[in-house]
Structures are given as C-alpha cells and as structure tokens.
Amino acid sequence: MKKIIPSLLLAFSFSASAAVEQLPIIQTKYTADPAPMVHNDTIFLYTSHDEDDANGYGFKMQDWLLYTSTDMVNWTEHGPVASLKDFKWCQRDNGAWAIQVIERNGKFYMYCPLHGNGIGVLVSDSPYGPFKDPIGKPLVWQKEHWNDIDPTVMIDDDGQAYMYWGNPELYYVKLNEDMISYSGGINKFDKAPLHYQEGPWLFKRDNRYYLAFASTCCPEGIGYAMSDKPTGPWETKGYIMRPTERTRGNHPGIIEYKGKDYVFGHSYDVLRLLTPDHHERRSVNAAEMKYNADGTIQEVPYWKDVVLTSVKPFDPYQRVEAETMAWGFGLKTIPNGVRNMSVTNVDNGEYICLRDVDFGKKGAKKFSASVASKKGNATIKVRIDSKDGKVIGELPISSTGSDDVYKLYTCKLEKVKGIHDLYLTFEGNGEGLFNFDYWSMKK
Ligand code: FUB
Numbered sequence: 439m440k441k442i443i444p445s446l447l448l449a450f451s452f453s454a455s456a457a458v459e460q461l462p463i464i465q466t467k468y469t470a471d472p473a474p475m476v477h478n479d480t481i482f483l484y485t486s487h488d489e490d491d492a493n494g495y496g497f498k499m500q501d502w503l504l505y506t507s508t509d510m511v512n513w514t515e516h517g518p519v520a521s522l523k524d525f526k527w528c529q530r531d532n533g534a535w536a537i538q539v540i541e542r543n544g545k546f547y548m549y550c551p552l553h554g555n556g557i558g559v560l561v562s563d564s565p566y567g568p569f570k571d572p573i574g575k576p577l578v579w580q581k582e583h584w585n586d587i588d589p590t591v592m593i594d595d596d597g598q599a600y601m602y603w604g605n606p607e608l609y610y611v612k613l614n615e616d617m618i619s620y621s622g623g624i625n626k627f628d629k630a631p632l633h634y635q636e637g638p639w640l641f642k643r644d645n646r647y648y649l650a651f652a653s654t655c656c657p658e659g660i661g662y663a664m665s666d667k668p669t670g671p672w673e674t675k676g677y678i679m680r681p682t683e684r685t686r687g688n689h690p691g692i693i694e695y696k697g698k699d700y701v702f703g704h705s706y707d708v709l710r711l712l713t714p715d716h717h718e719r720r721s722v723n724a725a726e727m728k729y730n731a732d733g734t735i736q737e738v739p740y741w742k743d744v745v746l747t748s749v750k751p752f753d754p755y756q757r758v759e760a761e762t763m764a765w766g767f768g769l770k771t772i773p774n775g776v777r778n779m780s781v782t783n784v785d786n787g788e789y790i791c792l793r794d795v796d797f798g799k800k801g802a803k804k805f806s807a808s809v810a811s812k813k814g815n816a817t818i819k820v821r822i823d824s825k826d827g828k829v830i831g832e833l834p835i836s837s838t839g840s841d842d843v844y845k846l847y848t849c850k851l852e853k854v855k856g857i858h859d860l861y862l863t864f865e866g867n868g869e870g871l872f873n874f875d876y877w878s879m880k881k
Pocket of ligand 1: 470636652
C-alpha cells in the first residue's frame with residue numbers, strides 16, 4: 439500500500455468540522471467483517487484480515503485483528519489477536535472469515551468460522567487475548583456443505599445465549615451457559631428472511647429482536663429483519679444500507695455507544711485509492727444509525743456520504759501510540775515487543791491524522807516522539823487543521839543507529855488552544871524514514 443498521490447489525498451483530508459468524504463476507519467491493513475463490542479467504555483473492534491497480496495476474487499485470510507477507540511474516529515491497532523493456528527484440529531492456512539466476540543461472566547468468547555471446517559470457539563480472560571481453544575474441536579460443523587460461516591451470538595435477558603450463522607441458509611443453536619457447547623441440535627430456518635445472504639448480526643433493543651445481515655449478493659447491502667422472539671419468525675423490514683455498485687460486499691456489526699447507535703460494514707474504498715482492479719482487500723467502515731419510534735431503522739447513506747463525528751475530544755497529554763489514528767494511508771504497522779506496535783513504512787510526504795485533539799485552554803509547550811531510524815535525516819512536522827496546515831513544531835530525527843533502536847526526541851511547540859485536527863507529517867529522503875512507537879505532548 440505505497441505511493442500516495444498527494445493531489446488525490448487533498449480531496450480526502452479531514453478538517454475539524456467536516457471531512458470531504460468519510461473513508462474507511464482503518465488504512466494500515468485491509469480489514470473486513472467488523473465485529474464491534476463495547477466493554478468498559480471502550481469499543482473493541484474485531485475484524486477479519488484481507489492480506490495485502492490477496493489477488494482477484496480469492497480471499498486470503500489467516501488471522502483476526504483488534505482495534506480500539508473511545509471516540510469513534512481515532513482507532514488504535516493491537517494487531518492479530520487470534521489466527522487459524524489457534525485451532526490445532528484445523529490444518530487450513532486460509533479461511534479465517536467473519537468472527538464475533540462476546541463477554542460472559544468476565545470471559546471473552548470468540549466465535550470463528552474456519553471456512554470449510556465449521557465454526558470453532560476461543561476463550562480469553564481479556565478482550566485483548568490471548569485466546570485459547572477450550573474444546574479442541576469444532577463447535578458446529580455440518581460436513582455436507584460449506585454453509586457454516588459468519589457466527590453471531592447474543593445473550594438474552596434471561597441468560598439464554600443464541601448463535602446464528604450461515605450463507606445462504608440460516609441456522610441457530612441455543613448455547614449452554616458455558617458458551618462452548620449447545621443443547622437441542624442445530625435449527626435451520628425453512629426460509630431465510632427476504633434478502634438474506636450472509637453475515638447475520640443478532641441483537642436486542644427495547645424488547646425487540648433484530649437480525650441485520652448482508653443482503654443478497656452482489657452487490658451486498660445491509661438488510662435487517664425483526665421479531666418478537668429470539669428464534670423468529672423473522673420479518674425483513676428493509677435496508678439499513680441499500681446495495682450499491684460502489685461496493686461489492688458488506689457485512690454488518692451494530693453497537694450502541696455513549697448514547698449513539700452505529701452500524702459498521704466494509705467496502706473496497708481504500709483499495710480504490712490505489713487501483714480500479716478488483717481484489718479481495720476490503721476495509722472497515724462505520725456510520726451513525728438511527729431508530730424510528732416503532733423500532734424500525736432509518737436508512738444510512740453509503741459510507742462515504744456520511745461523516746463520523748467524534749463522541750469526545752482526544753487527549754494529547756498522555757502516551758499516544760503512533761498506531762492510533764483517524765487516517766494514515768500508506769503507513770503500515772509492525773509488532774514492537776509484547777502487545778505493542780510501531781508505525782513503519784514511513785515515506786516522505788505521508789502523515790498521521792488524529793481528529794478532534796483537545797489542546798486545552800493554554801495549549802501544548804512540547805512534543806516528544808519515540809522513533810527508531812537507521813537512516814536519520816528526517817523531520818516530523820506537527821501541524822493543525824490540515825496536512826498542509828500551520829506548522830506548530832518541527833522535530834528533527836537523527837540516526838539512532840538501527841530501525842530497532844528507539845530514542846525519545848523532543849521539540850518545542852507554538853501554543854494553540856482548543857480542539858483541532860492534528861497532523862504529524864513526515865519529511866525526509868525517500869522511503870522507510872523511521873519506525874514510530876509513540877508520542878505525547880506536555881503543557
Ligand atoms: O470475509 C469472508 C466472508 O466474506 C465473510 O465470512 C462473509 O460475510 C463475507 O464478508
């Protein structure tokens with residue numbers, strides 16, 4: 439994902455009040471099948487992962503990723519939290535399709551389709567993992583077909599948990615309290631709800647049950663059905679997002695967060711910045727969603743046409759991981775120690791944008807960044823409001839001797855007050871200027 443055309447990116451740059459277009463929320467990797475979960479005031483966004491070299495119409499998917507946010511616009515990458523290798527009974531090296539994670543009694547259960555080998559389950563004591571296979575076999579696997587994909591799990595108010603899944607058929611089981619076994623056999627709907635294709639997302643709101651889904655392929659929109667029981671019958675009510683030629687696939691994940699409702703899905707809009715050719719390299723999108731008084735859902739325009747707003751300003755007076763961003767097209771990430779990542783592939787002209795950064799009443803005096811650079815001779819410019827906006831600080835980066843040896847560099851900042859989008863723009867000679875671990879500001 440290299441070589442940005444600056445004139446193109448101008449059209450996509452963010453400003454404090456509005457973005458010209460709302461592009462996918464993750465850019466450093468290709469992500470699909472969003473499965474958001476709210477826990478302790480944080481959004482944990484689990485995704486599947488399209489590899490950068492997936493070509494044509496074939497999926498190349500080996501692990502599952504985690505991103506977190508507390509404001510809906512700036513996302514921190516945590517890297518892979520589970521992979522096909524976590525299932526010893528499955529010898530596949532491709533097929534890590536759409537997951538969902540749900541918490542019960544302090545444990546986090548990840549339901550994973552291993553395309554062609556049924557659905558497995560992993561468990562962890564933390565939403566960050568590590569996730570382990572507690573049963574050593576598939577949770578469900580109907581070997582006569584490959585329909586067992588896209589699990590979604592909901593725990594009802596009476597404690598009964600349900601897992602739905604399937605493409606193009608729709609199935610469910612009643613999970614036992616242990617969340618790793620089920621009772622009563624597999625139930626198959628004689629007829630899936632109208633427009634149902636795949637990617638079910640089961641949830642309850644105000645005593646109404648909802649089944650959102652990717653609608654009949656292709657292109658897929660996001661449809662939804664409602665019922666007064668968790669087991670149906672389901673009546674399709676319409677589209678949350680109409681199918682459009684602007685994307686081919688879609689896949690819903692729905693949450694309520696800090697009083698607002700959001701639908702997540704995916705598109706090819708990051709890939710489209712690079713090529714009109716089709717490859718299964720998707721990117722997760724999100725948009726605010728609204729309910730009507732009768733519980734039906736208002737249609738959401740295409741992802742690009744509605745701008746996400748942050749639910750709270752971003753605090754720069756803390757250690758901020760460099761892999762926290764609203765926009766970082768062209769950049770990549772690498773592991774850096776245990777449960778830590780760095781931004782890499784930093785080329786001249788690239789930048790990180792964080793939206794709605796709160797400099798406070800007085801403004802920041804200093805900017806520090808932890809950077810490793812063999813090459814040196816680079817600069818991080820601290821700008822506000824746009825990637826070509828006012829420079830409030832310049833941080834020269836000299837060689838640290840190696841791209842693995844990190845050093846903390848500090849520069850003065852011209853004080854600016856209030857809330858601004860922050861742009862860290864990178865300048866130097868060519869490509870691979872440095873690796874970037876974290877930054878912070880001081881008042
Ligand atoms: O990502 C692989 C598959 O594509 C998912 O399981 C489906 O929902 C579709 O998004």
